[in-house]
Amino acid sequence: MDNNDKASSNQIKDAVDILPEGIRKIVLGRLNEIVGYEPRIGIMGKTGSGKSSLCNAIFKGEECPVSDVGACTREVKEVRIRFGKRSIYLVDIPGVGESAERDSEYENLYSGLMPKLDLILWVIKGDDRVLAPDERFYKDVLIPAGGKSKTLFVLNQVDKIEPFREWDEQNSCPSPRQMKNIVEKKEYISQYLDFPEHPIIAVSANEGYNVTHLVEEMVRALPKYAQSAVTAQVKEEYKTKKVIEEAKDGFGDTVERVIDEIIDMAPISKPVATLAKAAKKIVVEGIKKVWDFFFG
Structure with missing residues (x-):
């Protein structure tokens, strides 16, 4: 793993660590599924x-x-x-x-x-x-x-x-x-x-x-969850600012939706769920910052 990989991995870990311990691993697992999706x-x-x-x-x-x-x-x-x-x-x-x-x-x-x-x-x-x-x-x-x-x-x-x-x-x-x-x-x-x-x-x-x-x-x-993977395959001359912004926003929306689903389904107390909901936006913004690492 080179320095860029390590920095990106640490940034993802730091973002997810804000969430309650009971759902961190689940979120990381689902994040891997989102990033690895093949449209x-x-x-x-x-x-x-x-x-x-x-x-x-x-x-x-x-x-x-x-x-x-x-x-x-x-x-x-x-x-x-x-x-x-x-x-x-x-x-x-x-x-x-x-x-x-x-x-x-x-x-x-x-x-x-x-x-x-x-x-x-x-x-x-x-x-x-x-x-x-x-x-x-x-x-x-x-x-x-x-x-x-x-x-x-x-x-x-x-x-x-x-x-x-x-x-x-x-x-x-x-x-x-x-x-x-x-x-x-x-x-x-x-x-x-x-x-x-x-x-x-x-x-x-x-x-x-x-x-x-x-x-x-x-x-x-495209569905929001498929936008980034397709953008990664587009020739550079057609990968406009508008395309990248659309894909990044779609990626963030997908991550946010998945975190909501995990919070709603996880066996955690109501106070912990409330804490997780409050931290969700920070987590999503942190993960969006490494979009280029995944799809750039």
Whole structure:
């Protein structure tokens, strides 16, 4: 253990030592679970929508294929991405753009898979004009499985939206006329899908356009307990102050919620519980100070 590790460990110990002795070990154990959590992000979209290029644009870790999980006649492909001490899983989910007859084949798959996913990135190609299969699958399969609140739609390859010859290559951004069409396309998709819970984000993964905004919205859409581990895997150029603050606050909120649960369930007296509640804020702030050690 180097000096930084020792200093961080001591800071965590000092923070937790404020709590009553009866719950310190439990809090430390749960803290290890929070820090070690490995989020799962589902990736959806038709062939050619740029799912792989989008993931490569966002994440910096090394990919390691984990498994091909048989699902009827289809497969769910899972890849583990690891950078430093943290890992996340990307889950390539099948189904979009296939025939309506196959939807029933996916109903059981999605109902079982959805509780395991923290977020779904649904990628739509910028110049795709046939959205009926996306709408059908979203409304008939994903929403009934409980996926509406977990789904973030991404309009990718917007550099191909007309007039594509006007794309500003020097600044890697749309021309004014392209931007007008991009805004109209986002509004159209939003209405077509009955206004998804999260905003539709327009990007060009290959050009690096608007990926920063996507990462910010992605972290915001994640459950608080998953935000920090995902942030740890994001490329440095997209790890904005807003992203880090969101993740740190989510981490602190998660730790605070867990401490509350432990206090409420632990076999301790009411005066001891009151003392622990009073010390909780100090503990959380102390643990948040070593966020960079865990996830930076």
